[in-house]
Amino acid sequence: MNDPATIVAAFGDACNTHDVDAALNLCTNDVVFESTTAPDGERVAGHASLRQIWEPIFENPATHVEAEETIVAGDRVVQRCRYSWGEGHVRAIDVYRIRDGKVAEKLSYVKG
Numbered sequence: 001m002n003d004p005a006t007i008v009a010a011f012g013d014a015c016n017t018h019d020v021d022a023a024l025n026l027c028t029n030d031v032v033f034e035s036t037t038a039p040d041g042e043r044v045a046g047h048a049s050l051r052q053i054w055e056p057i058f059e060n061p062a063t064h065v066e067a068e069e070t071i072v073a074g075d076r077v078v079q080r081c082r083y084s085w086g087e088g089h090v091r092a093i094d095v096y097r098i099r100d101g102k103v104a105e106k107l108s109y110v111k112g
Contacts, residue, residue, distance in 0.1 A: 002101045004072050004075060004076070004096070005077060007026060007077075007102065007103065008070065008077045008079060008098075010026055011027075012065055012067055012079075014026060015058070015065050016064055016065060018059070018061065018063070020054050023054065024047050024054075027104075027106075028099055028100065029047060031045065031046065031102075031104055031106070032107075033050050033053070033105075033108075034106070034107045034108060035108060036090075036092070041107070041108070062086035063084070065084075066081060066082045067079055068080040068081055068082060075097055075099065076095065076098075077096040079094045079096070081093075083110075090111060091110065091111045092109060092110045093108075094106055094109075095107040095109075
């Protein structure tokens, strides 16, 4: 599985089934993640740091990401999506970089 769109789709499936281990297994060991926290996002790197941020999100059964559009340009994938957590939601853009068949970077932005 080296197709960037397929990797991002599998990552989305792992998120929507609340399987943090599967999501992390789709990421490089040195994965970089930037959250949507204002003003510049919180930047973390590596599985341990990412697990710490993602576990509380994945534990909420109401969280869900609905992909609206996926654009692939080489090793980059830009995905417009709707992220919901029960009674609320935001529209977002995630910018992924794929390396060696895994997510190496996930930069997240939301409409504010």
